[in-house]
Amino acid sequence: MEQIQTLNGVPLKKQIARALFKQKMRALLLIAPLLIFILITFVIPITDMLLRSIDNSIVSETLPQTTASLETWDPKAAQLPDEATYLALYNDLKLAIEQKNHTKLGTRLNYESSGMSSLFRKVGKDVSKMQASVSYKEQFLAADKAWGDLKTWNLLKLYSPEYTTGYFLAALDMKKTPDGIEMLPESDRIYLNLFARTIFMSIVITALCLLLGYPIAWLLANLPMRTSNLLMILVLLPFWTSLLVRTSAWKVLLQQQGVINDILVWLGVITNAGRLELINNQLGTLIAMTHILLPFMILPLYSVMRTIPPSYMRAAKSLGATDWTAFWRVYFPQTIAGIGAGAILTFILAIGYYITPELVGGTQGTFISNRIAYHISSSLNWGMAAALGTILLTLVLVLYWVYDRIVGIDKVKLG
Amino acid sequence: MNLPIYASTGQKVWYYSFRVICGLIFFFLIAPILIIIPLSFNATDFFTFTPEMLRLQPEGYSLKHYQDFFTNNDWQNAMRNSLKIAPVATLIAVVLGTVAAIGLSQSHVPFRRAIMATLISPMIVPLIISATGMYFFYARLGNYMVDSLGMNANIVEYIKIVLAHAALGIPFVIITVTATLVGFDRSLTRAAASMGAGPVRTFFKVQMPLIIPGVISGALFAFITSFDEVVVVMFVGSAKNKTLPWQMFTGLREQISPTILAVATILVVLSVMLLVTLELLRRRSERLRGMSPG
Numbered sequence: 001m002e003q004i005q006t007l008n009g010v011p012l013k014k015q016i017a018r019a020l021f022k023q024k025m026r027a028l029l030l031i032a033p034l035l036i037f038i039l040i041t042f043v044i045p046i047t048d049m050l051l052r053s054i055d056n057s058i059v060s061e062t063l064p065q066t067t068a069s070l071e072t073w074d075p076k077a078a079q080l081p082d083e084a085t086y087l088a089l090y091n092d093l094k095l096a097i098e099q100k101n102h103t104k105l106g107t108r109l110n111y112e113s114s115g116m117s118s119l120f121r122k123v124g125k126d127v128s129k130m131q132a133s134v135s136y137k138e139q140f141l142a143a144d145k146a147w148g149d150l151k152t153w154n155l156l157k158l159y160s161p162e163y164t165t166g167y168f169l170a171a172l173d174m175k176k177t178p179d180g181i182e183m184l185p186e187s188d189r190i191y192l193n194l195f196a197r198t199i200f201m202s203i204v205i206t207a208l209c210l211l212l213g214y215p216i217a218w219l220l221a222n223l224p225m226r227t228s229n230l231l232m233i234l235v236l237l238p239f240w241t242s243l244l245v246r247t248s249a250w251k252v253l254l255q256q257q258g259v260i261n262d263i264l265v266w267l268g269v270i271t272n273a274g275r276l277e278l279i280n281n282q283l284g285t286l287i288a289m290t291h292i293l294l295p296f297m298i299l300p301l302y303s304v305m306r307t308i309p310p311s312y313m314r315a316a317k318s319l320g321a322t323d324w325t326a327f328w329r330v331y332f333p334q335t336i337a338g339i340g341a342g343a344i345l346t347f348i349l350a351i352g353y354y355i356t357p358e359l360v361g362g363t364q365g366t367f368i369s370n371r372i373a374y375h376i377s378s379s380l381n382w383g384m385a386a387a388l389g390t391i392l393l394t395l396v397l398v399l400y401w402v403y404d405r406i407v408g409i410d411k412v413k414l415g
Numbered sequence: 416m417n418l419p420i421y422a423s424t425g426q427k428v429w430y431y432s433f434r435v436i437c438g439l440i441f442f443f444l445i446a447p448i449l450i451i452i453p454l455s456f457n458a459t460d461f462f463t464f465t466p467e468m469l470r471l472q473p474e475g476y477s478l479k480h481y482q483d484f485f486t487n488n489d490w491q492n493a494m495r496n497s498l499k500i501a502p503v504a505t506l507i508a509v510v511l512g513t514v515a516a517i518g519l520s521q522s523h524v525p526f527r528r529a530i531m532a533t534l535i536s537p538m539i540v541p542l543i544i545s546a547t548g549m550y551f552f553y554a555r556l557g558n559y560m561v562d563s564l565g566m567n568a569n570i571v572e573y574i575k576i577v578l579a580h581a582a583l584g585i586p587f588v589i590i591t592v593t594a595t596l597v598g599f600d601r602s603l604t605r606a607a608a609s610m611g612a613g614p615v616r617t618f619f620k621v622q623m624p625l626i627i628p629g630v631i632s633g634a635l636f637a638f639i640t641s642f643d644e645v646v647v648v649m650f651v652g653s654a655k656n657k658t659l660p661w662q663m664f665t666g667l668r669e670q671i672s673p674t675i676l677a678v679a680t681i682l683v684v685l686s687v688m689l690l691v692t693l694e695l696l697r698r699r700s701e702r703l704r705g706m707s708p709g
Contacts, residue, residue, distance in 0.1 A: 027521040244663045259463050393540065409671075
C-alpha cells in the first residue's frame with residue numbers, strides 16, 4: 001500500500017507524530033515551572049519528613065566504634081560485652097563529649113527507655129575521670145551500675161542500625177524488645193486511643209454535617225433560582241469567613257459566661273449555678289467543627305442534586321408511591337454520589353484539623369494533629385512527630401485516592 | 416416545590432416543619448458569625464451582651480476595641496505582616512498556576528493525572544503535616560541561604576513564608592483556572608494565530624480576557640488561603656513574622672481579649688466583599704460564555 005505523504009515528502013504518520021510530540025512538549029514546558037516549584041516547596045519537604053520518621057543515624061554517628069563492636073555481641077548469651085566494647089564506648093564518648101553530642105544521644109535514647117537521658121548526662125563527668133591504666137569495663141561499672149545492666153546494652157544494640165521502626169512502633173503503642181515486638185502495658189497506651197478518638201470524632205462530625213447538610217442542599221436545589229441564590233449566601237459566607245473568626249465566635253458563644261449559657265439561664269432552662277460546660281471538651285470540638293465543615297458537605301451535595309430532574313419524584317408519586325417511598329427509592333439513590341463526595345471531603349478535612357480542636361477541645365477534644373504539634377514544639381521528639389504524621393498522611397492519601405476514583409480530582413468545584 | 420392544594424394534613428405539617436428545620440440549620444450556619452458583630456462594639460470587656468446593650472442604650476456601645484486594634488503595636492505589626500505576605504504569595508501562585516493550567520488543558524498531556532494529583536496535593540494533605548514537613552526542610556533551606564548565600568536573615572524568614580503560602584494557594588488557582596478553560600473555545604486562539612498574532616499576543620489579547628474571571632477567583636482563593644493561614648506560618652516563621660491569624664490564635668489560646676472580636680468583624684466585612692466580588696465575576700463569566708459560539 002502506498003504511504004500517504006505530506007507536501008514536503010514526509011510520511012503523514014511521521015508528520016502527525018512529530019506534531020503531537022511538539023504539542024506534548026509545549027504542554028509540559030508550560031507545566032514545568034509550577035511542577036518544579038511544588039516539588040521543591042512541598043513534595044520534597046514532605047518526603048524529608050517521611051524519611052525522618054525512620055532516621056536513626058544519631059546512635060551510630062555518635063557511637064561509631066561501639067555500635068561496630070556490638071555487632072558481634074550476642075544479647076541472648078546474657079553476658080556483658082567484653083573489654084574492647086567498653087574501650088570503644090570510652091573513645092566514642094570522649095569525642096562526643098568534646099562535641100557536646102552525648103546529651104543529644106541521651107535524649108534520643110530516652111524516648112525508648114526512661115533514665116537514658118540522665119545516664120548520658122552523668123557520663124560526661126565520669127569519662128573525664130577515667131584512666132587508661134585500669135580496665136574501662138570496671139571503671140564504667142563503678143561510675144554507674146546501668147553500664148553493667150544488660151538492658152542498657154540491649155537498647156544500644158537494638159538502636160544501632162541507621163534506620164529504625166522504633167518511632168512507628170511507638171506511634172502504635174508498641175515497643176521493641178530483644179525478644180521481638182510487644183504491646184506497651186495498657187496504662188501507657190496513648191496513641192492508639194488518640195487515633196481511635198480522631199477517627200471516631202471525624203466520623204461523628206461527618207455524620208452531623210450530612211444530617212444538617214442534606215436538607216439544606218435539597219432545599220437549595222429545589223427552590224427557584226432567585227431564592228436559592230439568595231439563601232446560598234448563608235452557606236457561602238461562613239465558607240469564606242476566616243477559620244479563626246469562626247473559631248473565636250464559638251469560643252465566645254460557648255463559654256460558661258457566654259451568650260448561649262446566658263440565654264439558657266434567662267430562659268430558665270438551667271440555673272445560674274448550673275451553667276453548662278460547652279467548651280474545652282469533645283462537645284466543643286464537635287459543635288465548632290461541624291459548623292466549620294458544613295459548607296464542604298452542602299456544596300457537593302447541592303451540585304449533584306441540581307442535576308436530578310424533579311419529574312422523577314413526580315413520576316414515582318403518580319405511580320402510587322408515598323412521599324417517603326418516592327424519596328427513599330427514587331431520589332435518595334441518585335444522591336449517593338454527592339453523599340460520597342461530600343462525606344470523604346469532610347472526613348479528610350476533619351481528620352487533619354489542628355486549629356479548632358486546639359482552641360476549643362481542651363484535653364479530651366484534641367486530635368492526633370495536636371499531638372504532632374506538641375512533639376514538634378514542646379517535646380522536640382521530631383522522629384515521633386514525623387511517624388505520627390506519616391501514619392495520618394497515609395490515611396488521608398488512601399481516602400484521597402478513593403475520592404479521586406469516585407469524583408475525580410479535577411472535578412472539584414469551589415464556591 | 417410549592418405545596419399542592421390537594422396536600423393532606425400530614426403533608427402540610429411536614430412541609431412546614433421541614434422549612435422550620437432548614438431555617439434552624441441556616442441559623443446555626445450564620446448566627447455565630449453575625450453575633451460577633453454587635454459584641455465587638457461592647458463597651459465593657461465582657462464577651463456577652465450587657466444589660467445596657469440589650470436596652471440599646473448608647474452607653475452600652477463603644478468603638479474602644481477597634482481603637483485598640485488600630486493603636487496596639489502587636490496587632491498593627493501582625494496586620495502589616497499579613498499584608499506583606501499574602502499579596503506576594505498570591506502573585507507567585509497565580510502566575511505559575513495560570514500558566515500551568517493552560518498547559519494542563521491542552522489536549523495531549525502526558526501523565527496528566529499524576530501531574531494534576533501532585534499539583535493539588537497541598538490542598539489535600541492536612542496542614543499540620545505540610546507544616547511539619549516544611550518546618551524541617553525550610554529550616555535547613557533558611558540556614559543554607561543565610562550561611563552560604565550570605566542573605567539577610569529577616570529576608571530569608573520572609574521568603575520562607577511566602578514560598579510556603581504560595582505552595583498552599585496553587586491548588587486553588589489550578590482548579591479555578593482549569594474550570595474556566597473547560598469552556599474555552601480553542602478555535603479562538605487558532606483564529607488569532609491565523610491572523611498573524613504570535614502566541615504571547617494571542618494569550619494576552621484573546622485567551623486572557625476570557626479566562627480572567629477564573630484567574631481572579633483563583634487569586635482570591637490563594638489570597639484568602641495565605642491571609643487566613645496560621646499552622647504553617649507558626650512552624651515556618653518566627654515571632655517577628657507574626658501574621659494576623661497567628662496573633663488571633665495566640666490571643667485565643669492565652670488571654671482572650673475583646674479586641675479579637677473587633678478584628679473578627681473586620682475580617683467578616685472583608686469576606687463579604689470577597690463574596691460579592693466572586694459573585695460578580697461568576698455572572699460576568701456566564702455572560703461571556705453565553706456570547707461565545709462554542
